[in-house]
Amino acid sequence: MNAIDPNHSYQPLFQDTGGVRVNAMNVFLNVTSQQTVHALVGECASRVTLGAALATNNRRLWRCGLASSMDIGNKIDFPFFFRPTPNDNQQGAHFAASMSWRAMNVIAVADPYGQSLSATFSTAADQLSVSLYSLQQYLPGTTDFIVNLETILASESKIILFFGLPSDAKLILRRAKAKGMVADRVWVGTHTMYNYLDNSATETDRCLADGMLFSTLRGDHSTPQYQTLRSQHLAQYPSRPESLVSGFALTYYDCLLALANGFNKMTTLYSDAAVQTHSYPATVVDFLVPFNGTTGSLTFLPTGSDVRECQIMTIYNNSARVAHVMTPSGSVDKLADPIFYGDSTAIPVDRPPVAIVFLSVVGY
Incomplete structure (x- = not known):
């Protein structure tokens, strides 16, 4: 900082708020x-x-x-x-559309972060003909997610967007596994999931994130x-x-x-x-x-937010790697195949196949 601004001497004061x-x-x-x-x-x-x-x-x-x-x-x-x-933008819906997913559920924390993401995603989803089967919200500090998960399970959509913190994700995924909603579902998170593996103390919790996708800022380390x-x-x-x-x-x-x-x-x-x-x-x-x-x-917008590419990370086997890059305009470029639960690179369907029954009516 002193090298950038020789007019002043900077002295950082570090204080821990505990996120409260x-x-x-x-x-x-x-x-x-x-x-x-x-x-x-x-x-x-x-x-x-x-x-x-x-x-x-x-x-x-x-x-x-x-x-x-x-x-x-x-x-x-x-x-x-x-x-x-960047701020909470509409790129999540663009990514969903690029994967040919048209039916999704959202489970979000009921705070400014979760509500902002839910609102922007809903707007973009409507524009891209992506159907939001259910929008589940929970209060900060919630530990029982049974009703939320049962509602999502009843919707039959296999794509679940999570807008919350890693500590919440850990509890939700534990209960989702008990309901059989990990192996046959795709969970998609946001940049908060960057620290999920580091914040999960047990191997069991880390394995629950296998196949999860999440978006994060694309950095340039050059x-x-x-x-x-x-x-x-x-x-x-x-x-x-x-x-x-x-x-x-x-x-x-x-x-x-x-x-x-x-x-x-x-x-x-x-x-x-x-x-x-x-x-x-x-x-x-x-x-x-x-x-x-x-x-x-x-480079900053008049709102004070940066303009930047985002990347979609895929979690598997205790590590995360880049799978896709999204530009601010919403275009999506694939860099590698995402790995879904069960070590599969095939993109899962967003809904179970629907059996079509043809009835033949015969008159006597």
């Missing part, structure tokens, strides 16, 4: 009352970010996070929030920024796995780079005194600068 909204608010109030804070990085979950981001408005503090809810793209309510990732970070990480932590320099960690790092680029620009435009006192009239469009980060080239 009230903790995030308390941390924000405590830290900003004791320290001179110019920006914040985090949270990850939309349900936590919404309230925390609103609280930063009066103090004119820039906030960069990974929350993907469409609501946070509203620059009237969230004028200082931006993210180095940038000098990534190579520098990787080299520094390996030099300082030689015994730690290189896989730590990937996923969500890189997007948070890019948040820091975006802030350094933005503050450097603001100092040039308005002076250091204006930056120090938060007294400059910049919008998020004025603040953000396109740059090469650790995840690739970042």
Whole structure:
């Protein structure tokens, strides 16, 4: 950050909120009352970010996070929030259509994240003639998903979209297996499933994800920024796995780079005194600068979201690999065959075959 913006010296203060909204608010109030804070990085979950981001408005503090809810793209309510990732867009329906799936179910957490994804998917599905057989929602903290699963089972659609957190997925998949809804179904998740394998302590839970697909940000690790970070990480932590320099960690790092680029620009435009006192009239469009980060080239929309390709990962045998790439326009390119449950690369049907009975009526 200091290399990008030589006008300032940056000092990150790390605070653990545990992903809980009230903790995030308390941390924000405590830290900003004791320290001179110019920006914040985090949270990850939309349900936590919404309230925390609103609280930063009066103090004119820039906030960069990974929350993907469409609501946070509203620059009237969230004028200082931006993210180095796309928002909850409609690409899931485009991917489903590319697989020739026309009948699907959704099970989603009833929070801003799940509701945003459900709404955008429903809109796109209607445009692409993809039928949504059922939309099941559950409250955060739910542990009993029997009714949701029985409704999905009765629909006969074999494609299930999951919009929630890995901890929820683990409980849902356990109960789905008991109902025979793992081996003969396709589960499709979002970027939150990137950490499912790491967050599952038992081999049984990890095996439940065999055949699952999930979408995530497509990163470009050829940038000098990534190579520098990787080299520094390996030099300082030689015994730690290189896989730590990937996923969500890189997007948070890019948040820091975006802030350094933005503050450097603001100092040039308005002076250091204006930056120090938060007294400059910049919008998020004025603040953000396109740059090469650790995840690739970042270019921001007026909503503060990045424009980026996504990729579809396939989980099998305790690992995840890239199967498809989706462009922002919705086109889908296959890089490898996804592996479904049972070690099959054949694309499953979205509904069981329907027997057609021909009746012959004979008059006497």
